[in-house]
Amino acid sequence: MECTRFQDEGMRLLDSELGDDERLRYEQHVRECDECATELEELGRIVKLTDELRLRAPDEEFWANYWRGIYRRLERGFGFVLLIVGMIVIGGWGVYEAVTSPDFFTIKGMSITAVLLGLVIIFLSVVRERYHESKDDPYKEVER
Numbered sequence: 001m002e003c004t005r006f007q008d009e010g011m012r013l014l015d016s017e018l019g020d021d022e023r024l025r026y027e028q029h030v031r032e033c034d035e036c037a038t039e040l041e042e043l044g045r046i047v048k049l050t051d052e053l054r055l056r057a058p059d060e061e062f063w064a065n066y067w068r069g070i071y072r073r074l075e076r077g078f079g080f081v082l083l084i085v086g087m088i089v090i091g092g093w094g095v096y097e098a099v100t101s102p103d104f105f106t107i108k109g110m111s112i113t114a115v116l117l118g119l120v121i122i123f124l125s126v127v128r129e130r131y132h133e134s135k136d137d138p139y140k141e142v143e144r
């Protein structure tokens with residue numbers, strides 16, 4: 001028959017919730033019960049593990065890195081907005097200049113337009129890719 005005393009007394013022993021009498025009695029039992037001995041060792045390992053996790057959670061280093069990561073992302077986001085606004089203004093001005101220029105519908109005008117359009121498309125594609133990558137892993141820049 002399987003012994004299940006570790007489920008109650010074993011847990012309480014590890015949590016130091018057993019009275020002296022109870023503890024001595026149970027420790028005596030563990031010495032004679034393989035079931036309890038193995039389970040207690042397993043439980044002990046788990047309890048130790050969760051204790052370690054609990055201690056590591058409010059890690060200051062983690063939060064310092066976290067905020068540094070956030071700041072860096074804000075900084076880059078801001079730089080990105082400036083870049084895009086600037087590009088839109090220059091682009092708009094360029095388009096206006098181009099379509100009002102008498103050279104626009106020549107081979108030269110069309111070629112330059114094609115090159116610029118190509119650059120813009122590549123740029124937008126790269127931006128979109130980077131954006132999706134950073135969205136998939138929001139803590140990518142947090143050094144763990």
Ligand SMILES: [Zn+2]
Pocket residue numbers: 003004005006029030033035036037
């Ligand atoms: Zn037992």
